[in-house]
Amino acid sequence: xxxxxxxxxxxxxxxxxxxxxxxxxxxxxxxxxxxxxxxxxxxxxxxxxxxxxxxxxxxxxxxxxxxxxxxxxxxxxxxxxxxxxxxxxxxxxxxxxxxxxxxxxxxxxxxxxxxxxxxxxxxxxxxxxxxxxxxxxxxxxxxxxxxxxxxxxxxxxxxxxxxxxxxxxxxxxxxxxxxxxxxxxxxxxxxxxxxxxxxxxxxxxxxxxxxxxxxxxxxxxxxxxxxxxxxxxxxxxxxxxxxxxxxxxxxxxxxxxxxxxxxxxxxxxxxxxxxxxxxxxxxxxxxxxxxxxxxxxxxxxxxxxxxxxxxxxxxxxxxxxxxxxxxxxxxxxxxxxxxxxxxxxxxxxxxxxxxxxxxxxxxxxxxxxxxxxxxxxxxxxxxxxxxxxxxxxxxxxxxxxxxxxxxxxxxxxxxxxxxxxxx
Amino acid sequence: xxxxxxxxxxxxxxxxxxxxxxxxxxxxxxxxxxxxxxxxxxxxxxxxxxxxxxxxxxxxxxxxxxxxxxxxxxxxxxxxxxxxxxxxxxxxxxxxxxxxxxxxxxxxxxxxxxxxxxxxxxxxxxxxxxxxxxxxxxxxxxxxxxxxxxxxxxxxxxxxxxxxxxxxxxxxxxxxxxxxxxxxxxxxxxxxxxxxxxxxxxxxxxxxxxxxxxxxxxxxxxxxxxxxxxxxxxxxxxxxxxxxxxxxxxxxxxxxxxxxxxxxxxxxxxxxxxxxxxxxxxxxxxxxxxxxxxxxxxxxxxxxxxxxxxxxxxxxxxxxxxxxxxxxxxxxxxxxxxxxxxxxxxxxxxxxxxxxxxxxxxxxxxxxxxxxxxxxxxxxxxxxxxxxxxxxxxxxxxxxxxxxxxxxxxxxxxxxxxxxxxx
Numbered sequence: 001x002x003x004x005x006x007x008x009x010x011x012x013x014x015x016x017x018x019x020x021x022x023x024x025x026x027x028x029x030x031x032x033x034x035x036x037x038x039x040x041x042x043x044x045x046x047x048x049x050x051x052x053x054x055x056x057x058x059x060x061x062x063x064x065x066x067x068x069x070x071x072x073x074x075x076x077x078x079x080x081x082x083x084x085x086x087x088x089x090x091x092x093x094x095x096x097x098x099x100x101x102x103x104x105x106x107x108x109x110x111x112x113x114x115x116x117x118x119x120x121x122x123x124x125x126x127x128x129x130x131x132x133x134x135x136x137x138x139x140x141x142x143x144x145x146x147x148x149x150x151x152x153x154x155x156x157x158x159x160x161x162x163x164x165x166x167x168x169x170x171x172x173x174x175x176x177x178x179x180x181x182x183x184x185x186x187x188x189x190x191x192x193x194x195x196x197x198x199x200x201x202x203x204x205x206x207x208x209x210x211x212x213x214x215x216x217x218x219x220x221x222x223x224x225x226x227x228x229x230x231x232x233x234x235x236x237x238x239x240x241x242x243x244x245x246x247x248x249x250x251x252x253x254x255x256x257x258x259x260x261x262x263x264x265x266x267x268x269x270x271x272x273x274x275x276x277x278x279x280x281x282x283x284x285x286x287x288x289x290x291x292x293x294x295x296x297x298x299x300x301x302x303x304x305x306x307x308x309x310x311x312x313x314x315x316x317x318x319x320x321x322x323x324x325x326x327x328x329x330x331x332x333x334x335x336x337x338x339x340x341x342x343x344x345x346x347x348x349x350x351x352x353x354x355x356x357x358x359x360x361x362x363x364x365x366x367x368x369x370x371x372x373x374x375x376x377x378x379x380x381x382x383x384x385x386x387x388x389x390x391x392x393x394x395x396x397x398x399x400x401x402x403x404x405x406x407x408x409x410x411x412x413x414x415x416x417x418x419x420x421x422x423x
Numbered sequence: 424x425x426x427x428x429x430x431x432x433x434x435x436x437x438x439x440x441x442x443x444x445x446x447x448x449x450x451x452x453x454x455x456x457x458x459x460x461x462x463x464x465x466x467x468x469x470x471x472x473x474x475x476x477x478x479x480x481x482x483x484x485x486x487x488x489x490x491x492x493x494x495x496x497x498x499x500x501x502x503x504x505x506x507x508x509x510x511x512x513x514x515x516x517x518x519x520x521x522x523x524x525x526x527x528x529x530x531x532x533x534x535x536x537x538x539x540x541x542x543x544x545x546x547x548x549x550x551x552x553x554x555x556x557x558x559x560x561x562x563x564x565x566x567x568x569x570x571x572x573x574x575x576x577x578x579x580x581x582x583x584x585x586x587x588x589x590x591x592x593x594x595x596x597x598x599x600x601x602x603x604x605x606x607x608x609x610x611x612x613x614x615x616x617x618x619x620x621x622x623x624x625x626x627x628x629x630x631x632x633x634x635x636x637x638x639x640x641x642x643x644x645x646x647x648x649x650x651x652x653x654x655x656x657x658x659x660x661x662x663x664x665x666x667x668x669x670x671x672x673x674x675x676x677x678x679x680x681x682x683x684x685x686x687x688x689x690x691x692x693x694x695x696x697x698x699x700x701x702x703x704x705x706x707x708x709x710x711x712x713x714x715x716x717x718x719x720x721x722x723x724x725x726x727x728x729x730x731x732x733x734x735x736x737x738x739x740x741x742x743x744x745x746x747x748x749x750x751x752x753x754x755x756x757x758x759x760x761x762x763x764x765x766x767x768x769x770x771x772x773x774x775x776x777x778x779x780x781x782x783x784x785x786x787x788x789x790x791x792x793x794x795x796x797x798x799x800x801x802x803x804x805x806x807x808x809x810x811x812x813x814x815x816x817x818x819x820x821x822x823x824x825x826x827x828x829x830x831x832x833x834x835x836x837x838x839x840x841x842x843x844x845x846x
Contacts, residue, residue, distance in 0.1 A: 024762070024788070027786075027788065028785065028786060107807065109805070109806075109807055113796060113800065113805075115806060115807070120788065122818055122819070123818060205818050205819070206819065226649065226819050244841070247841040250841065250843055251841060251842075251843055253843075254843035254844060255843075258843070258844055258846070339447070348837075361836050361838075362451065363450075363451060365447070365450065365543065365834065366834065367834055367835065368834070368835045368837060369834060369835070369836050369837070370837040370839065371836070371837065371838045371839060372838070372839040372840055372841055372842075373536060373837055373838075373839025373840075373841070373842040373843075374839075374842065374843045374844050376843075376844040377536065377837060377839075377842070377844055382532070382536075382844065383532075383538060383835070384530065384532055384538070395545055395546060395628050395832050396545070396628070396629065396649050396819060396820040396832060397819040397820040399832060399833060399834065399835075400834070400835045409818050409819060409822060410822060411788065411789065411790055411791070411792060411822065411823070412790065412791045412792070412806070412822075412823045413784050413792050413794070414771075414791060414792070414793040414794065414796055414800060415784075415794045415795070415796075416674075416793065416794060416795040416796025416797075416800075417795055417796075418667070418670040418673065418674060418795055418796070419674075419795075419796040419797065419800070420673055420674055420676075420677035420678075420681070420796075420797045420799075421677060421681055421797050421799040421800055421805065423681070
C-alpha cells in the first residue's frame with residue numbers, strides 16, 4: 001500500500017531531477033544550439049514518418065474499437081500533410097528570436113552600481129494535454145526554445161503517436177548534442193503519475209494544461225505548482241450606439257462564427273438600448289450562417305427569431321453556433337455585466353466615441369480588452385508572438401497568450417566596482 | 424463542529440468580497456486620489472499618536488508580563504520618533520511614481536491592430552506579518568499605491584498597536600474619499616483565520632509573508648494562492664584570484680558584518696585556491712569585528728584562527744556574525760557549490776577577469792547576481808524601487824526585491840478599426 005502510494009512520486013522525482021539537470025544545461029545553450037536541436041528534430045520527424053504513422057494507425061484502431069468517431073477521431077489522425085506541418089512547426093519555432101538573455105531593463109544607481117534585469121528560462125515545465133498528437137512537438141519546441149526542460153504527459157488515446165513523435169524529437173536532440181532529458185515523457189498512462197506531476201513543486205516550475213474543461217479544472221484544483229491556463233472563454237462584445245453598424249455586424253459575425261469552438265469566440269453580445277433597432281440586421285447575418293440567437297425580453301421584442309435566454313445563458317461558454325444577446329442601458333451596465341459574468345479572457349467594445357472606448361479599455365479587467373476588432377484575435381500568433389502554448393487568465397506572470405517571452409522569467413545582474421553599503 | 428469548520432472561511436470570504444469591490448474601485452483611482460489617501464493616513468497617524476502609543480503600551484505590558492525582552496521587545500516598541508517614521512513612510516510612498524497604467528510595450532500588427540501591454544493592479548493582496556507594527560502601515564501603503572486592496576494579519580504580540588495604526592489609516596482613506604475596505608485587517612487573532620486566508624484563492628491574488636522562517640515556511644506550505652517570499656538567504660561570494668585584494672576584503676566584510684541579521688547578508692565565502700594566501704588578511708579584519716570564521720581543511724591550514732566547518736555549515740543561514748569559508752579549485756567548483764547549497768537569493772563574484780565575471784553572471788541562477796559589490800545591496804530601496812514589501816526567491820512574476828512594479832500585473836489592449844480574422 002505504502003509502496004503504490006510513493007511510487008508515482010518517486011517516478012516523477014526521477015524525471016524531475018533529470019529535467020532540472022537538463023534545464024541547467026539548456027539555460028547556457030546558445031540560440032544556435034537550441035535551433036539546431038529543433039531543426040534536427042524536424043528532420044527526424046520527416047525521416048521517421050513511417051514509424052510515426054504506424055504508431056498513429058495503432059491509436060486509431062484502438063479508438064475506433066472503443067467507439068470513438070467524428071471530430072474526436074479526426075483530431076487523432078496523422079497523415080503526411082499533418083506530419084509535415086508538425087515538422088514545419090519545429091522549424092518555425094527555430095526561426096523565432098531567442099527570448100533568453102534579453103535585457104528587460106538596465107539602470108545606474110547614484111553609487112555607480114549598474115543594475116540589469118535579464119530574461120532567463122523558467123526551468124522545468126510540465127505539459128498535460130489531450131488528443132492531438134501534434135501538441136507533443138509544439139509544446140516541446142516552445143519550451144526548449146525558451147531554454148526550459150519539459151515533461152510531457154499526453155492523453156491515452158494518442159499514446160503510441162505521442163511516443164513515436166517524442167522518440168523522433170529525442171533523437172533530434174541527440175544529433176544536435178543537446179541533453180535528451182530536456183524533453184521527457186511520463187513513462188506510462190497511470191493517472192497517479194499526473195497527480196504526482198501536479199504536486200511536484202520541488203521539480204516543476206509551472207504546469208500548462210492543454211485540453212478540455214475537465215482537464216483544466218482538475219489541473220487547477222490539484223496543482224501545487226503555478227498553472228498557466230484558462231478555464232473559460234466567456235467573451236463579450238458591447239455594441240455602443242456610436243459604432244458604425246456595418247463594422248459592428250461584421251466584427252460580431254466574425255467573433256462568433258469564424259470558429260465558434262475556439263476559446264476566443266464571442267459568447268454574449270451586450271447591445272445598447274440606443275442601438276437595439278440594429279439587431280435584426282445582425283440576426284439576418286447570423287441566421288444565414290446557421291447561428292442560433294438567444295436574447296432577453298428587449299431583444300426578443302425587436303426580433304421574434306430570437307429565442308428566450310435564461311440567466312444560465314449569461315454564464316455559458318457555448319463553443320458552438322449560439323449567441324446570447326442582452327440589452328443594456330449604458331456602458332456602465334455593460335461593464336457591470338462583464339465583471340459579473342465574464343471569465344477574464346477577452347472582452348471588447350464596438351464604438352466610435354473615444355471617451356466611451358477609453359473608459360471601457362481602462363475599466364474592463366480581462367486579459368485581453370479589444371476595441372473594434374474580433375475577439376478571435378485572442379491568439380499568440382495574431383499577437384505576433386510567433387507561437388503560443390495557450391492562453392492564461394491567471395493574473396500573475398503570464399496573462400493572455402502565452403508565448404516564448406512568458407516561458408521565461410528574469411534575474412537581476414548587479415555590476416559594481418567595489419561598492420559597499422553604508423548604514 | 425461543522426460550524427466552527429466553516430466560520431473562518433466565511434469570515435475571510437466576507438473580507439475578501441469587500442476587498443475585491445474596493446480593489447475594483449482602486450484600480451480606477453487616479454494617482455492623485457491614492458496619494459491623497461496616503462497623505463491623509465499619515466496625518467491621522469500623527470494626530471492619533473497618543474491613541475496609538477497607548478495601544479502600544481498595552482502590547483508592551485502584555486509582552487513583558489509574558490517574559491518577552493531584548494530585541495523581541497525592542498521590535499515592538501513605538502515612540503514619537505518611530506511613529507513619525509511610519510507617517511513619513513506613507514508620505515514617501517505617496518511621492519513615488521504611480522506604477523499603474525504604464526505602457527509596458529506597444530506594437531502594430533500588419534493588419535493595423537495596435538496592441539499594448541499595460542500595467543494594472545494585481546487585485547487583492549494578503550499580508551501576514553510578525554512583531555514590528557510599522558509593517559501595518561508600510562504594507563498598506565505599497566499595496567494601495569499599486570492599486571491593490573490589502574488584507575492584513577499581524578502578530579498577536581502587536582495586536583493593539585496594529586489595530587490602532589489600521590484605524591488611523593482607515594480614517595485617512597475616509598477623509599480622502601477612498602473606500603476604507605481597501606485596507607482591511609483580519610478581525611481577530613484566531614489562527615484558523617490565517618489558514619482560511621491562505622486558502623482563499625477565490626478572493627486573494629497573492630500572499631506576502633513578512634517574518635521569520637517558521638512563518639514563511641508555514642505560508643509556503645499551506646497557501647493555495649501564489650506567495651511572494653524567500654525562505655532563506657544563504658548567500659555566497661566567490662573570491663577569484665583576479666580580484667583586487669583590498670576590494671575583496673572590503674566587500675566581504677561589508678557583506679557579512681554591516682548587518683549580519685538581514686536576508687542579504689553573506690553566509691559562505693568561496694575562495695579560490697589560487698588566492699587562498701589572502702585569507703589571513705580577511706580574517707584579521709573579521710576578527711577585529713567579532714566575526715567567527717569557520718572553514719574547511721584548506722582554509723584552516725592557512726590560518727589557525729579558523730574553526731572547523733562541517734557539511735552543515737554550507738547549508739546554514741547564520742544571520743549572525745559567523746562566516747563559513749570553503750576553498751574551491753576553480754570558478755566551476757564555486758558555481759557548483761552555489762547550485763548545490765544556495766537558496767537562489769543573492770550570490771556574487773569578486774574578480775577583475777571579464778570572462779570569468781560574465782560566465783558567473785550568466786550561469787548562477789539566483790534572483791540577484793552581484794559582481795564586485797556587497798550582497799547587502801539586495802534591497803528594493805538600494806535598487807531604486809523606492810520601497811519594497813520583501814524579497815522573493817520564487818521564479819515567477821516577482822523575483823528579487825518586490826517593489827511597486829511587482830505589485831502590478833498587466834493586460835493587453837487591442838485597438839482596431841473593424842478588423843476581422845481570416846481563416
